[in-house]
Amino acid sequence: MSNPPESSIDHDPTVRAAIDRSLRHPVMFFFTSGAAWLAVAILLGIISSAKVHSPQFLGDCAWFTYGRVFAAHQSALLYGWGCQAAFGMMIWLMARLSRQECRNAGTILMAGHVWNFAISIGVIGILAGGGTGMPWMDMPSFAWIPMLLSYGAILIWSMVQFKVRPEGHTYISQWYLMAALIWFPWFFGSAHLLVHGFGGSPLGAAGVNAWYHSALLLLFFAPVGIGMAYYLVPKVTGRPVFNYSMSLLGFWTLAAIAPWAGLQKLTGAPIPNFLPYLGAFAGILFAMPAALAGINLLKTASSEMETVNLSPTLRFTIWGLIFLLVLGAASVVLNSPGVMKITQFTMSGYGYDLLAVYGFFSFIAFGSIYFIVPRITRREWLSRRLIKWHFFLSIYGIGAIIVVALFGGLMQGVGQEEYLQPWENAAGRAFPYAVLVTTAWSFLLLSNVFFFLHLTLMWLRLGRRSSHPTLLVTPHHSSPHGPEGDIDNVGSASAH
Amino acid sequence: MQDSQKPDLDESLNVTQSHDRAMREAAAVAREKHVDEGGREPLSLWVFGASAFILIFAGLALGNAGSFFNYNETVKSDYVRKTFDSGDNSGPPPGEALKIYMAKGEKIYGKCIGCHAPDGKGGGAYPALAGSEWALGETERFAMVVLNGLSGPTSTGKTYGVMPAQGIGMSDVDLAAVMTYVRNAFGNSKGDVVTKEMAAEAIKISEARANPGSPVTADELKADHLKDLPGDKLDPTTMIDPVTLEPVEAAAE
Numbered sequence: 001m002s003n004p005p006e007s008s009i010d011h012d013p014t015v016r017a018a019i020d021r022s023l024r025h026p027v028m029f030f031f032t033s034g035a036a037w038l039a040v041a042i043l044l045g046i047i048s049s050a051k052v053h054s055p056q057f058l059g060d061c062a063w064f065t066y067g068r069v070f071a072a073h074q075s076a077l078l079y080g081w082g083c084q085a086a087f088g089m090m091i092w093l094m095a096r097l098s099r100q101e102c103r104n105a106g107t108i109l110m111a112g113h114v115w116n117f118a119i120s121i122g123v124i125g126i127l128a129g130g131g132t133g134m135p136w137m138d139m140p141s142f143a144w145i146p147m148l149l150s151y152g153a154i155l156i157w158s159m160v161q162f163k164v165r166p167e168g169h170t171y172i173s174q175w176y177l178m179a180a181l182i183w184f185p186w187f188f189g190s191a192h193l194l195v196h197g198f199g200g201s202p203l204g205a206a207g208v209n210a211w212y213h214s215a216l217l218l219l220f221f222a223p224v225g226i227g228m229a230y231y232l233v234p235k236v237t238g239r240p241v242f243n244y245s246m247s248l249l250g251f252w253t254l255a256a257i258a259p260w261a262g263l264q265k266l267t268g269a270p271i272p273n274f275l276p277y278l279g280a281f282a283g284i285l286f287a288m289p290a291a292l293a294g295i296n297l298l299k300t301a302s303s304e305m306e307t308v309n310l311s312p313t314l315r316f317t318i319w320g321l322i323f324l325l326v327l328g329a330a331s332v333v334l335n336s337p338g339v340m341k342i343t344q345f346t347m348s349g350y351g352y353d354l355l356a357v358y359g360f361f362s363f364i365a366f367g368s369i370y371f372i373v374p375r376i377t378r379r380e381w382l383s384r385r386l387i388k389w390h391f392f393l394s395i396y397g398i399g400a401i402i403v404v405a406l407f408g409g410l411m412q413g414v415g416q417e418e419y420l421q422p423w424e425n426a427a428g429r430a431f432p433y434a435v436l437v438t439t440a441w442s443f444l445l446l447s448n449v450f451f452f453l454h455l456t457l458m459w460l461r462l463g464r465r466s467s468h469p470t471l472l473v474t475p476h477h478s479s480p481h482g483p484e485g486d487i488d489n490v491g492s493a494s495a496h
Numbered sequence: 497m498q499d500s501q502k503p504d505l506d507e508s509l510n511v512t513q514s515h516d517r518a519m520r521e522a523a524a525v526a527r528e529k530h531v532d533e534g535g536r537e538p539l540s541l542w543v544f545g546a547s548a549f550i551l552i553f554a555g556l557a558l559g560n561a562g563s564f565f566n567y568n569e570t571v572k573s574d575y576v577r578k579t580f581d582s583g584d585n586s587g588p589p590p591g592e593a594l595k596i597y598m599a600k601g602e603k604i605y606g607k608c609i610g611c612h613a614p615d616g617k618g619g620g621a622y623p624a625l626a627g628s629e630w631a632l633g634e635t636e637r638f639a640m641v642v643l644n645g646l647s648g649p650t651s652t653g654k655t656y657g658v659m660p661a662q663g664i665g666m667s668d669v670d671l672a673a674v675m676t677y678v679r680n681a682f683g684n685s686k687g688d689v690v691t692k693e694m695a696a697e698a699i700k701i702s703e704a705r706a707n708p709g710s711p712v713t714a715d716e717l718k719a720d721h722l723k724d725l726p727g728d729k730l731d732p733t734t735m736i737d738p739v740t741l742e743p744v745e746a747a748a749e
Contacts, residue, residue, distance in 0.1 A: 013525045013526040013528075016525045016528065017525045020525060171531065231531060234531045235528065235529060235531050236529070237529075238529040238530075239535075240534050240535035241534075241535045242535045242537045243535055243536065243537050243538070243539060244534060244535050244536065245536075246539060267572075267575060268571055268572075268575050268576045269571075270570050270571065271570065272567045272569075272570060273561060273562055273569045273570055273571065273572060274561040274562070277557055277558055277559075277560045277561035277562075277572075278558065278561060280554075280557040280558075280560075281554045281555075281557050281558040281561075282554075284550060284553050284554040284557055285550065285551070285554045287550045288547055288550050288551075291543070291546055291547070291550070292543075295543055299537070300535070328550075332550060332553050335557065336553060336556070336557055337557055337560050337572075337575075341575060374524045375524045375525050378523075378524070380524070420588065420589075466523070467523030467526075467527075468523075469524065469527075
């Protein structure tokens with residue numbers, strides 16, 4: 001979107017409001033049920049993490065054995081929260097950037113219910129003992145066909161909107177969104193078909209599974225998160241993207257590199273030698289698109305530090321970008337063959353996944369939810385304190401988990417390498433870190449209960465009726481924009 | 497002035513009013529800024545530096561792949577450990593002979609627990625091993641009972657029925673370990689080790705019996721087997737290797 005001619009500026013808010021209204025129900029549905037799934041995922045995360053240091057906890061109940069709870073925790077986090085937050089962001093942003101109202105909100109909402117139903121029975125299936133035992137593809141094989149179908153129904157209209165958009169420039173966010181739209185059915189469909197459909201060799205299935213794991217991160221969550229950040233940061237700061245050609249370079253490096261990653265997880269397995277090292281090569285190179293997008297956007301925001309500090313949207317988004325840079329650095333370290341040898345079978349892989357899914361992607365998702373929801377509900381966020389609680393508990397919680405899982409994984413790996421010592425020693429090294437992870441998950445649960453409540457109140461249209469955004473620093477009663485409900489003061493508030 | 501007969505086509509909408517309404521109802525939308533992507537700021541040098549660093553690192557990882565598309569070479573030679581390193585670190589640490597034989601024997605005794613009970617007292621329905629004359633006495637007699645089973649009266653003169661033979665599939669190490677264990681557990685403290693060499697002799701003697709395969713009786717034991725097994729005695733404090741059970745050289749300690 002380049003600067004529109006003067007005459008359309010007055011018209012713009014009406015078009016934007018109409019687009020937002022057309023997508024109100026599906027977007028709010030995805031965000032709210034995503035937040036509820038996030039709380040479920042964190043609860044399961046607490047249980048599974050508690051079992052690492054206190055194995056007897058819930059030990060008599062087959063439904064809550066570690067293998068099942070941990071798999072259910074990951075599935076709920078990825079498909080309940082991550083994918084649904086991504087869907088909400090994608091359909092909204094694609095409609096906005098294509099300047100088209102959504103004409104199929106009912107279909108999308110319906111498909112959203114199918115998706116929720118599929119993952120509900122999938123997670124229950126895991127807890128009942130029907131999991132497949134493949135990381136990130138844990139749900140019983142009956143779940144993936146309804147998931148793929150409802151994915152198609154949710155996002156086909158975004159493709160249609162892109163197709164019928166007014167001609168002109170295609171903004172970088174649309175590049176990322178289109179890529180994610182196309183990549184998801186490619187890797188999701190082919191991986192599930194190869195594993196559940198054709199039933200090849202177990203070694204082949206393990207390889208496909210490892211590739212799928214990295215594809216879901218790098219070919220879906222990464223482009224959606226980066227694409228959303230490319231919209232939010234310039235939008236809220238009002239600054240142009242720092243260097244636009246760098247953003248295109250970042251996109252094409254991601255597109256060229258990410259599909260090759262994944263098989264480094266199988267290093268040491270009886271597969272041709274070049275495959276894991278090619279995977280490690282691509283895994284390390286992911287740091288380049290991550291750094292290009294992260295640095296570009298942080299540079300864009302750095303000229304408006306006050307806005308970053310005031311705006312809930314930017315506060316979360318900027319931290320998501322910082323976590324993206326950390327993720328890039330972690331990709332370089334963890335995928336280098338020397339370190340991989342130590343950490344391959346430790347908790348550091350889990351730390352890396354959480355850094356990507358919670359640190360990078362979810363923070364940008366939280367940022368976009370704080371941006372999108374006031375627009376589609378036409379209410380402002382109720383309480384800056386709830387937002388602050390959400391932010392601080394999240395940042396400390398996830399920071400602790402990431403540091404502990406990456407570093408604790410290294411200690412655990414060093415313990416495992418001492419093969420003359422009993423295995424118990426390696427487990428003992430991981431014990432204090434496991435206790436810390438449980439504590440940090442408890443922080444995150446608290447933080448997301450606040451978030452879910454706040455979001456639910458917004459969906460019930462119980463937000464503030466005001467023209468002033470909810471900012472993070474000044475208390476409402478002494479707003480510099482005038483008393484509450486003063487809606488003639490349009491345009492004065494800029495930092496949201 | 498509009499014709500009231502015609503449909504309300506134009507001019508009836510007050511643009512200012514409807515605009516105001518849009519502003520009021522959608523304040524968040526109205527205050528949005530335009531996205532402008534047109535930045536052309538120069539890149540910092542350190543971004544190139546970081547990219548070069550990443551590329552070099554990735555290249556090093558790829559270099560480990562060896563010759564490309566060579567399917568014969570599957571696992572990098574130093575990635576998976578195929579054998580123990582040589583030198584002082586090889587294998588589990590040596591220990592005292594009695595302790596190592598006892599530890600092995602405790603596992604094998606698991607087969608005997610069903611009758612002779614974990615405490616070796618037999619529980620009344622089966623003969624006790626704790627304090628048993630035959631278990632603690634001459635080793636050949638004891639070995640014959642373990643290997644072939646027993647019918648008729650035991651050392652106390654009481655008859656319990658037939659003990660089944662335990663020798664099938666039992667190696668010399670197993671026999672030596674379980675005998676050492678019984679002679680030194682449950683309050684027994686004979687303090688000597690039945691070595692695997694002695695046990696190997698016992699198996700030979702057992703196979704050379706007049707009626708191999710049938711349980712021994714008190715009479716046969718008294719007539720043929722009332723002696724210790726041949727073989728050198730082993731000092732129970734000798735340091736031995738827990739895998740091979742061979743004494744370790746003093747130099748290796």
